[in-house]
Amino acid sequence: MLRPDHEIFRRPFPVAFRTEDTPTPKNFKDWKSTVGDTVPTFRVFDAFDETKDEWGLVTDDAGFEEAPDAERILGGINHKGPDYAAIARHGSFVMFGFHARPERLTDEGRRLYLNSLAYAVAHKGAIVETLRLRPNGASLLDTLTIFAPRLPANQRAASVARRFVGEEIPATVLENVDAARAWFAARAPFLHPADDGSNWDTRLQLTVDAECRQLGAANGSPAFLDEIATRLEADPEDPLAHTLLARYVRGVAPADFADWLARNRAQTYFTETGGWTWRVKGARATSPVLRATATGTPAAVNDPVKVSVEATDSTLTVTLEIRQGWHAYSPKAKDGQPVRIAILAGSAFEAAGDADWGADENGTLADFAEIRLPIRRIARGDALRVAVSYVACDEKTCRPRATVTLER
Numbered sequence: 001m002l003r004p005d006h007e008i009f010r011r012p013f014p015v016a017f018r019t020e021d022t023p024t025p026k027n028f029k030d031w032k033s034t035v036g037d038t039v040p041t042f043r044v045f046d047a048f049d050e051t052k053d054e055w056g057l058v059t060d061d062a063g064f065e066e067a068p069d070a071e072r073i074l075g076g077i078n079h080k081g082p083d084y085a086a087i088a089r090h091g092s093f094v095m096f097g098f099h100a101r102p103e104r105l106t107d108e109g110r111r112l113y114l115n116s117l118a119y120a121v122a123h124k125g126a127i128v129e130t131l132r133l134r135p136n137g138a139s140l141l142d143t144l145t146i147f148a149p150r151l152p153a154n155q156r157a158a159s160v161a162r163r164f165v166g167e168e169i170p171a172t173v174l175e176n177v178d179a180a181r182a183w184f185a186a187r188a189p190f191l192h193p194a195d196d197g198s199n200w201d202t203r204l205q206l207t208v209d210a211e212c213r214q215l216g217a218a219n220g221s222p223a224f225l226d227e228i229a230t231r232l233e234a235d236p237e238d239p240l241a242h243t244l245l246a247r248y249v250r251g252v253a254p255a256d257f258a259d260w261l262a263r264n265r266a267q268t269y270f271t272e273t274g275g276w277t278w279r280v281k282g283a284r285a286t287s288p289v290l291r292a293t294a295t296g297t298p299a300a301v302n303d304p305v306k307v308s309v310e311a312t313d314s315t316l317t318v319t320l321e322i323r324q325g326w327h328a329y330s331p332k333a334k335d336g337q338p339v340r341i342a343i344l345a346g347s348a349f350e351a352a353g354d355a356d357w358g359a360d361e362n363g364t365l366a367d368f369a370e371i372r373l374p375i376r377r378i379a380r381g382d383a384l385r386v387a388v389s390y391v392a393c394d395e396k397t398c399r400p401r402a403t404v405t406l407e408r
Helices: 025-032 107-124 137-150 151-162 171-175 176-191 210-215 222-234 240-246 254-267
Strands: 020-023 038-041 071-073 085-091 093-096 191-193 206-208 269-270 276-278 304-309 313-320 340-343 349-350 368-377 383-392 402-407
Touching: 020 107, 025 137, 085 107, 093 107, 093 171, 137 151, 137 176, 151 171, 171 176, 176 191, 176 210, 206 210, 210 240, 222 254, 222 313, 240 254, 254 269, 304 383, 313 340, 313 383, 340 349, 340 368
Parallel strands: none
Antiparallel strands: 020 038, 071 085, 085 093, 191 206, 269 276, 304 313, 313 368, 340 383, 349 368, 383 402
């Protein structure tokens, strides 16, 4: 991938292209069979020695440019695919992925590096509108057509099952790439994550959205929005429209949807990696990770417990990283003071059931403990404030209860 017309090659220092035809790496061919026998390249640093040098950094191309705040600029020879980017921008962040000491940079490489710095400065303050939160359809297609075919026949179904659930995969799909592409194309307009992403074992799985298929419009097409608007105009209580609106256009009430669409139609975009949702350009992304605040009870010096919290629209996941030799307690413990999780006032969510404390049998939490609390939305927006309190104990003693407050 090379975009010689991009301004990063023109200013403030013009980059003189002296391209050469480089034999296409085998992994490029494996990834994308349509790539030719050579790829045009120019040297960013003097030479590459596989015994001494590291491959540079690249970013996955899948879904990267579906959002308005990201762009791929230049690829590079790498161990992955031909469309991975070595120079890319996301919001105000510019990645320069080439690995080389400054003295080994060519004159063009130095100019390109300085231009990359200038390009980052030019975008200072640009917001990040989307984050990579969920798997996308392209990743399922890659599994079907690139990765699974390279596995022994008896392992292919399991490989695909990590990416798709809901129906049995026909043997022909696992045996023939053309059949796999046709199978995927028939389902691609209606794909959606199988769950909310809070379960590590299933967070990569996609499935066919039966309600979206019933609507008859691809979830990422403008026709999808128009069809929902038409149904709501005919029946403001239409259950299918309500279900799909809540799933794909979050935070917009059915009664407000027609006005929202008329006001934002030209600025809307659909993002799979950003959460399989329609968004309006110019809105800052919301991270699932909550940040610690200065409120709460300060933890003791060298505290043996580290607390982190992430949230989807339906699950709050609290992770306790507990130092070796220490432990905390769940409500299952007969003795000991359990961890407490509270959603604080001002949040747009509330608890929707009992927490899942994992597989601990005796109520003792050690090493990495993951606690999942079901939540539901009670107000617009994404405000969420959580207090997590715990008592950390070793074999001899317990520390006083500490409380960590986190929010977004």
